[in-house]
Amino acid sequence: MLSYVARRLxxxxxxxxxxxxxxxxxxxxxxxxxxxxxxxxxxDKAAVxxxxxxxxxxxxxxxxxxxxxxxxxxxxxxxxxxxxxxxAALILTRFRLTATVVVIAVTLATFIAxxxxxxxxxxxxxxxxMAIVGASTLVLAIPSFWLxxxxxxxxxxxxxxxxxxxxxxxxxxxxxxxxxVVLPILTLTVGQSGxxxxxxxxxxxxxxQLEYVTHARAKGLSEAAVLRRHVFPNAFAPTLTLxxxxxxxxxxxxxxxxxxFTLPGLGRLMVDSILARDYPVVQGCLLFTAVVYIAxxxxxxxxxxxFDPRVTAS
Amino acid sequence: MRRRLQANAVLGAALVGLLLAVIALGFxxxxxxxxxxxxxxxxxxxxxAHWLGTDxxxxxxxxxAMLGARISGAIAAGVVTASVTLGLxxxxxxxxxxRWVDRVIMVLNDAVLAFPGILLALALMxxxxxxxxxxxxxxxxxxxxxxxxxxxxxxLSIREREFVEASRxxxxxxxxxxxxxxxxxxxxxxxxxxxxxxxxAILAESALSFxxxxxxxxxxxxxxxxxxxxxxxxxxxxxxxxxxxxxxISLLGVNMLGDALRDWLDPRSET
Numbered sequence: 257m258l259s260y261v262a263r264r265l266x267x268x269x270x271x272x273x274x275x276x277x278x279x280x281x282x283x284x285x286x287x288x289x290x291x292x293x294x295x296x297x298x299x300d301k302a303a304v305x306x307x308x309x310x311x312x313x314x315x316x317x318x319x320x321x322x323x324x325x326x327x328x329x330x331x332x333x334x335x336x337x338x339x340x341x342x343x344a345a346l347i348l349t350r351f352r353l354t355a356t357v358v359v360i361a362v363t364l365a366t367f368i369a370x371x372x373x374x375x376x377x378x379x380x381x382x383x384x385x386m387a388i389v390g391a392s393t394l395v396l397a398i399p400s401f402w403l404x405x406x407x408x409x410x411x412x413x414x415x416x417x418x419x420x421x422x423x424x425x426x427x428x429x430x431x432x433x434x435x436x437v438v439l440p441i442l443t444l445t446v447g448q449s450g451x452x453x454x455x456x457x458x459x460x461x462x463x464x465q466l467e468y469v470t471h472a473r474a475k476g477l478s479e480a481a482v483l484r485r486h487v488f489p490n491a492f493a494p495t496l497t498l499x500x501x502x503x504x505x506x507x508x509x510x511x512x513x514x515x516x517f518t519l520p521g522l523g524r525l526m527v528d529s530i531l532a533r534d535y536p537v538v539q540g541c542l543l544f545t546a547v548v549y550i551a552x553x554x555x556x557x558x559x560x561x562x563f564d565p566r567v568t569a570s
Numbered sequence: 571m572r573r574r575l576q577a578n579a580v581l582g583a584a585l586v587g588l589l590l591a592v593i594a595l596g597f598x599x600x601x602x603x604x605x606x607x608x609x610x611x612x613x614x615x616x617x618x619a620h621w622l623g624t625d626x627x628x629x630x631x632x633x634x635a636m637l638g639a640r641i642s643g644a645i646a647a648g649v650v651t652a653s654v655t656l657g658l659x660x661x662x663x664x665x666x667x668x669r670w671v672d673r674v675i676m677v678l679n680d681a682v683l684a685f686p687g688i689l690l691a692l693a694l695m696x697x698x699x700x701x702x703x704x705x706x707x708x709x710x711x712x713x714x715x716x717x718x719x720x721x722x723x724x725x726l727s728i729r730e731r732e733f734v735e736a737s738r739x740x741x742x743x744x745x746x747x748x749x750x751x752x753x754x755x756x757x758x759x760x761x762x763x764x765x766x767x768x769x770x771a772i773l774a775e776s777a778l779s780f781x782x783x784x785x786x787x788x789x790x791x792x793x794x795x796x797x798x799x800x801x802x803x804x805x806x807x808x809x810x811x812x813x814x815x816x817x818x819i820s821l822l823g824v825n826m827l828g829d830a831l832r833d834w835l836d837p838r839s840e841t
Contacts, residue, residue: 270677271677271680271681271684274677274678274681275681275684275685278681278682282693282694282697283697285697286696286697287697287699393822393825393826393829394822396821396825397818397819397821397822397825398814398818398821399773399776399777399814399817399818399821401777401780401796402796402810402813402814402817402818405796405799405800405803405810405814406810406811406814408803409803409807409810413803413804413807504686505686505687506686508685508686508689511688511689511692511777511781512688512777512780512781515780515781516800523689526689526692526693527692527781527782527783530692530693530695530696530783531782531783533696538693538696541689542685542689542690542693545685545686545689546684546685549684549685549686550684
């Protein structure tokens with residue numbers, strides 16, 4: 257087990273280094289001089305040269321990268337051009353909101369997927385199965401931002417049950433804040449449950465054909481016990497991988513959903529910074545999301561042996 | 571099982587056919603000029619004159635949605651072509667040559683995969699500037715790693731099969747073996763993936779356009795139509811419904827066709 261953990265950690269290292277390189281150079285490719293963006297177009301040459309020195313832009317690229325990587329390693333992602341705030345602090349504040357919405361939604365979606373997927377697999381090729389497959393196919397075809405708009409139209413405008421747009425922090429008005437995140441969570445849950453249900457169903461079908469399930473049934477175990485103790489653990493492992501991938505990607509920001517509901521999350525921060533050409537923030541967001549993705553998948557990989565002990569052996 | 575395969579194939583083909591027909595029709599006829607502004611009839615409700623109503627500038631929503639289908643379809647086709655061609659080349663190289671070629675390609679691939687596709691495309695759009703070309707490039711880069719993975723995985727299993735061994739023993743060159751024997755057998759899963767990619771590309775393009783970094787106005791796409799509809803949700807909800815319905819119908823068709831293809835090409839995989 258320990259060597260498995262060590263091997264996975266080591267494998268993540270080259271990816272991390274490449275990600276850092278990619279983020280650094282991608283931003284250097286962007287058109288426009290960052291100093292001119294900060295000082296405004298008509299700035300005089302001396303001021304621009306000073307700014308270059310201050311930002312380290314007069315150094316050769318490899319030196320710039322090392323300096324940057326050194327700062328990043330110490331948790332310093334620079335300052336936002338537009339607001340002057342430290343990027344790391346900005347990202348962490350925004351991340352808290354995104355993470356709350358994403359973690360709740362993915363948990364709910366996983367729960368729905370496990371129930372619906374196992375039910376469909378258990379009753380394969382019946383009307384119930386067709387209905388579940390049909391519903392998840394339909395859900396997959398609905399773009400999340402459109403679903404968000406429709407829910408907003410229904411619950412915010414027509415019925416008036418939930419606040420239309422906006423956000424207040426939890427610390428100021430917890431009840432209100434909770435109301436603001438209901439629809440984003442609902443949108444995300446519906447969208448994610450489609451993919452996960454299909455995955456859960458197909459792996460449950462595969463597992464149910466295995467001999468040990470037949471054996472468990474022949475032993476006289478109740479159907480509920482067969483499903484819970486024998487089908488679920490094995491069928492859940494592939495779904496868990498997908499949950500990890502999904503979680504990793506969504507934690508990077510649910511830009512479109514945050515845009516529809518005007519939630520100040522990480523995705524919205526990234527989009528706003530791109531539109532404002534606030535490159536330190538874009539760079540920080542990209543790096544942060546990639547690291548979160550790698551970390552989440554690492555954790556999922558490390559959880560894998562719990563469901564499928566054969567993994568550590570291979 | 572068979573019934574579902576047929577249902578998927580028939581309904582999927584019908585919906586994709588509808589999409590293609592609308593695109594074709596758009597070349598010869600739209601009810602109105604999709605970008606002509608008519609300030610006398612802004613935000614007109616759907617009716618006989620304008621079947622899907624008009625937007626805030628009095629432009630006909632149906633005509634715009636038809637032109638949007640062409641733009642979205644063309645971008646998605648470009649993304650699929652670019653990422654599949656490149657992905658095939660890279661994936662074949664990785665799977666067939668193995669060793670350090672494979673290792674280098676896979677490490678690079680994993681690094682790209684670590685960025686959420688849509689965010690990577692967003693960042694690339696910021697660097698490349700808004701245009702159709704950069705949109706295709708950005709989305710192709712974002713989807714390339716998944717094509718590489720699929721191609722490599724199937725090449726790895728094909729490489730061990732007898733006919734590849736036979737070709738080697740017969741004295742064929744490595745490149746000949748690769749193109750004549752490995753490539754054709756690696757294609758079926760790629761065809762299935764290409765179908766899904768087409769759907770993802772439509773979805774991603776509309777999301778980017780919705781966020782304001784995709785296709786710039788006045789050219790209509792379903793995404794930017796939805797985004798400009800937002801301020802008028804209270805007065806003109808049809809503006810928020812029609813473009814979304816277009817995306818959903820296209821995606822449903824493409825996905826069902828993809829499912830049918832998968833069941834047909836690989837009957838063992840049940841999804």
